[in-house]
Amino acid sequence: MGNNVNRQILLVEKPTGKLGPEHFRLVEAAMPEPKDGEALLRVRYISLDAANRAWMHGATYRAALENNAVMAGGSVAEVVSSNAPGFAPGDLVFSDTGWQDYAVLPGKHLAKLPHVEPMTHLLSVYGIAGLTAYFGLLDIGRPQNGETVVVSAAAGSVGSIVGQIAKIKGCRTVGIAGGAEKCRWLTAHLGFDAAIDYKQGAIFKTLREAAPKGVDVYFDNVGGDILEACLPQMNVRGRIVCCGAISQYDGAPSATGPRGVPGLIVVKRLLMQGFIVTDYFGKRDKAFADLGTWLKDGKLKVEEDVIDGLENTPAALIGLLAGENRGKRMVKV
Amino acid sequence: MGNNVNRQILLVEKPTGKLGPEHFRLVEAAMPEPKDGEALLRVRYISLDAANRAWMHGATYRAALENNAVMAGGSVAEVVSSNAPGFAPGDLVFSDTGWQDYAVLPGKHLAKLPHVEPMTHLLSVYGIAGLTAYFGLLDIGRPQNGETVVVSAAAGSVGSIVGQIAKIKGCRTVGIAGGAEKCRWLTAHLGFDAAIDYKQGAIFKTLREAAPKGVDVYFDNVGGDILEACLPQMNVRGRIVCCGAISQYDGAPSATGPRGVPGLIVVKRLLMQGFIVTDYFGKRDKAFADLGTWLKDGKLKVEEDVIDGLENTPAALIGLLAGENRGKRMVKV
Numbered sequence: 001m002g003n004n005v006n007r008q009i010l011l012v013e014k015p016t017g018k019l020g021p022e023h024f025r026l027v028e029a030a031m032p033e034p035k036d037g038e039a040l041l042r043v044r045y046i047s048l049d050a051a052n053r054a055w056m057h058g059a060t061y062r063a064a065l066e067n068n069a070v071m072a073g074g075s076v077a078e079v080v081s082s083n084a085p086g087f088a089p090g091d092l093v094f095s096d097t098g099w100q101d102y103a104v105l106p107g108k109h110l111a112k113l114p115h116v117e118p119m120t121h122l123l124s125v126y127g128i129a130g131l132t133a134y135f136g137l138l139d140i141g142r143p144q145n146g147e148t149v150v151v152s153a154a155a156g157s158v159g160s161i162v163g164q165i166a167k168i169k170g171c172r173t174v175g176i177a178g179g180a181e182k183c184r185w186l187t188a189h190l191g192f193d194a195a196i197d198y199k200q201g202a203i204f205k206t207l208r209e210a211a212p213k214g215v216d217v218y219f220d221n222v223g224g225d226i227l228e229a230c231l232p233q234m235n236v237r238g239r240i241v242c243c244g245a246i247s248q249y250d251g252a253p254s255a256t257g258p259r260g261v262p263g264l265i266v267v268k269r270l271l272m273q274g275f276i277v278t279d280y281f282g283k284r285d286k287a288f289a290d291l292g293t294w295l296k297d298g299k300l301k302v303e304e305d306v307i308d309g310l311e312n313t314p315a316a317l318i319g320l321l322a323g324e325n326r327g328k329r330m331v332k333v
Numbered sequence: 334m335g336n337n338v339n340r341q342i343l344l345v346e347k348p349t350g351k352l353g354p355e356h357f358r359l360v361e362a363a364m365p366e367p368k369d370g371e372a373l374l375r376v377r378y379i380s381l382d383a384a385n386r387a388w389m390h391g392a393t394y395r396a397a398l399e400n401n402a403v404m405a406g407g408s409v410a411e412v413v414s415s416n417a418p419g420f421a422p423g424d425l426v427f428s429d430t431g432w433q434d435y436a437v438l439p440g441k442h443l444a445k446l447p448h449v450e451p452m453t454h455l456l457s458v459y460g461i462a463g464l465t466a467y468f469g470l471l472d473i474g475r476p477q478n479g480e481t482v483v484v485s486a487a488a489g490s491v492g493s494i495v496g497q498i499a500k501i502k503g504c505r506t507v508g509i510a511g512g513a514e515k516c517r518w519l520t521a522h523l524g525f526d527a528a529i530d531y532k533q534g535a536i537f538k539t540l541r542e543a544a545p546k547g548v549d550v551y552f553d554n555v556g557g558d559i560l561e562a563c564l565p566q567m568n569v570r571g572r573i574v575c576c577g578a579i580s581q582y583d584g585a586p587s588a589t590g591p592r593g594v595p596g597l598i599v600v601k602r603l604l605m606q607g608f609i610v611t612d613y614f615g616k617r618d619k620a621f622a623d624l625g626t627w628l629k630d631g632k633l634k635v636e637e638d639v640i641d642g643l644e645n646t647p648a649a650l651i652g653l654l655a656g657e658n659r660g661k662r663m664v665k666v
Contacts, residue, residue: 060600242595256589262575265607272605274598
């Protein structure tokens with residue numbers, strides 16, 4: 001790219017059905033210039049997350065996306081020049097730069113990051129994915145030694161870490177994922193006790209076999225039918241960690257919710273709790289320390305799926321929604 | 334009744350659709366005799382609860398009901414004679430005597446009760462209803478001064494107490510009930526800030542008017558459409574107390590669950606938690622003290638709906654499921 005050109009990917013129109021390449025457009029804009037209090041950032045790695053798709057439905061924990069604006073998205077970026085106190089060229093930051101080569105943002109919207117090797121770990125194990133797994137499982141799920149933990153989207157960026165932390169905590173760990181290959185990877189490589197391929201049909205029976213003592217913690221990334229299959233198999237005082245509802249994101253809204261709500265929640269005294277990882281940022285030092293130790297001790301494996309080139313970001317998100325990836329998907333810009 | 338006759342109401346068959354009088358039969362049995370460790374009880378007041386109907390669906394937090402057995406149900410009873418250590422004639426106890434004049438139960442299944450005036454308070458404010466309202470609202474709902482609390486089945490035994498405790502805690506309190514008369518009673522007599530008649534149609538819009546700052550605590554007695562209408566109006570970090578699902582009890586199981594689960598639970602970081610009041614029995618002294626103080630100070634009004642005669646128990650339950658009652662319904666045997 002030329003020195004004065006900033007490539008940007010616009011969300012031209014919010015999809016009403018499935019997300020496709022036609023909803024995006026690559027354009028070239030002038031390099032932005034930082035005003036007082038702002039910094040110019042060179043985007044290095046863009047994080048891809050199922051939540052990107054959920055943002056297109058309207059306001060969630062963030063404002064609704066606008067048509068014909070740069071597609072929103074978090075990234076690791078490097079400060080090129082700075083008029084923001086506390087930020088200097090070379091600093092790494094996490095922020096919502098959106099899908100583009102360069103961005104200008106006010107200092108107060110930047111979170112400074114340490115330099116780690118490889119830098120991609122800032123988006124996987126030390127990023128939103130790792131922190132989401134860590135706090136969701138430990139703070140809401142509260143798994144106890146000997147309990148059974150089930151996680152859906154288990155081969156994804158969050159699920160693959162949830163299952164490994166559950167193992168570290170001494171739990172029987174069952175992953176639900178799409179396809180025999182992912183399932184083999186969960187058990188053979190990541191050490192899950194069992195894996196269920198939801199593409200093989202309704203999972204109620206296979207879950208019963210994989211979790212013969214019932215489910216104490218269900219870490220729910222998908223909602224829908226899989227949540228409904230888990231509900232009756234929860235043990236009394238079980239915890240359902242509501243992290244996402246991927247099954248509901250890409251397409252028309254579901255006509256129904258899962259049966260068993262709230263009947264089974266009452267009878268089994270279940271707790272279902274939603275969370276957004278940013279709520280826990282005040283406690284992240286402890287998380288970084290634990291994750292780093294587990295990594296160093298070989299108890300935690302990090303899987304990353306790095307796609308090259310800003311221009312491939314739309315296809316990378318569309319593929320993620322179709323379940324292409326294993327571990328944390330990101331785009332190297 | 335003769336001295337040696339024990340009238341019993343049998344559940345002859347579990348209903349597949351709506352509960353009707355044809356599902357019950359009154360029979361006369363011999364007086365039971367207590368064996369070693371058992372006590373003979375004269376049933377005084379039988380508690381009627383929507384949960385009685387839920388038990389007919391199968392095992393819940395109690396074993397499934399059997400056809401052609403005495404209909405299960407809790408009651409206040411008086412010990413007539415006792416071979417159970419610690420129980421003497423004249424003692425009052427709460428136990429699952431079922432719907433009959435007399436019952437024999439082992440001492441370990443009896444919970445001794447104080448003598449209070451009127452005795453009916455042992456089933457209303459100091460009974461399952463009062464404790465359910467107290468612990469469900471305060472322990473799970475955790476209402477804070479100035480928050481908005483919404484309760485469904487608000488004119489029922491639990492809901493009428495939930496709303497009053499919410500007022501005591503300084504909350505804006507909105508009740509959902511069936512019919513204009515019940516709604517007037519909630520606001521004029523019990524002091525609710527607003528009441529919504531769900532029989533007037535979908536409640537989404539009226540709830541928005543009644544709870545303009547959103548809902549912080551929803552005490553859910555009904556599930557189904559009303560839960561679905563509340564979910565999008567919950568504030569961030571709201572709490573949904575799952576106490577019951579009356580809308581699902583009497584008839585065929587619902588084909589669907591409420592939409593918004595788990596999507597809205599994630600986005601709004603909601604907590605949905607089920608409970609059974611017996612889980613809290615270890616803490617009931619505090620509850621009795623608080624409820625008694627509020628009663629004495631005129632901050633809490635107790636509504637009771639006492640039906641006379643064991644033979645009328647089936648009709649009393651059928652009527653309760655149809656929403657006939659205000660406050661705690663019970664049968665004087």
